[in-house]
Amino acid sequence: MLENGQFGGMIHFFDQHAAGKHVDIETEITMVGIPESCEDGWMERNSKCYKFFPKNRTSSWSNAQTQCENMDSDLVTINDEEENSYLLSQFEDERVWIGFSKGSADDDFEWVEGTPLNFTNWGVSQPNEGKDNENCCVLEKTGKWHDYDCDNFEFGYICEKRRKIG
Ligand SMILES: [Ca+2]
Ligand SMILES: [Ca+2]
Known part of the structure; x- marks a missing residue:
């Protein structure tokens, strides 16, 4: 039980870490305005x-x-x-x-x-x-x-x- 609990805690930690990074990257991209696809015909x-x-x-x-x-x-x-x-x-x-x-x-x-x-x-x-x-x-x-x-x-x-x- 104890090992299961520790293991679960670690996953939770990494998930939070990854989620935080994802938000940071999205924010950065929005600020410099790079995304968007090509216009029609391109x-x-x-x-x-x-x-x-x-x-x-x-x-x-x-x-x-x-x-x-x-x-x-x-x-x-x-x-x-x-x-x-x-x-x-x-x-x-x-x-x-x-x-x-x-x-x-x-x-x-x-x-x-x-x-x-x-x-x-x-x-x-x-x-x-x-x-x-x-x-x-x-x-x-x-x-x-x-x-x-x-x-x-x-x-x-x-x-x-x-x-x-x-
Ligand atoms: Ca020539
Ligand atoms: Ca080129």
């Missing part, structure tokens, strides 16, 4: 929301970025191999614009929303500057990245944003 993955605009909504790179900005987002930033693979699984186009570009031929490619560059997936011989300035980047269906002329091609595109702030 795909959710790892706290980010994505919207895909395939070839029936093609655009130059800068128009695509403007469209994303109008929805409080940017052209997608591909941070790692997993995100690259995820995106590939979500569109059928030959290639789509991503948020990777440079101001001129002499600049370096950078992410439009400012993420430090720690992953690239250029195709063979890319970026190659082509015949003209190729200052904008696409994600090809092969998974590889290619630089293209920003203005003289119209492709589909992908917008990305953090999950809706509640």
Whole structure:
């Protein structure tokens, strides 16, 4: 009897402890306003929301970025191999614009929303500057990245944003 009582007491203690922690975490999340899911029409993955605009909504790179900005987002930033693979699984186009570009031929490619560059997936011989300035980047269906002329091609595109702030 005595051992049963002690054992029960311990469980009660841990339950209270866990319940207290749960409340603390919920309070913290509410204060910084992170939860909430993606808005309608946006795909959710790892706290980010994505919207895909395939070839029936093609655009130059800068128009695509403007469209994303109008929805409080940017052209997608591909941070790692997993995100690259995820995106590939979500569109059928030959290639789509991503948020990777440079101001001129002499600049370096950078992410439009400012993420430090720690992953690239250029195709063979890319970026190659082509015949003209190729200052904008696409994600090809092969998974590889290619630089293209920003203005003289119209492709589909992908917008990305953090999950809706509640
Ligand atoms: Ca990303
Ligand atoms: Ca190229």
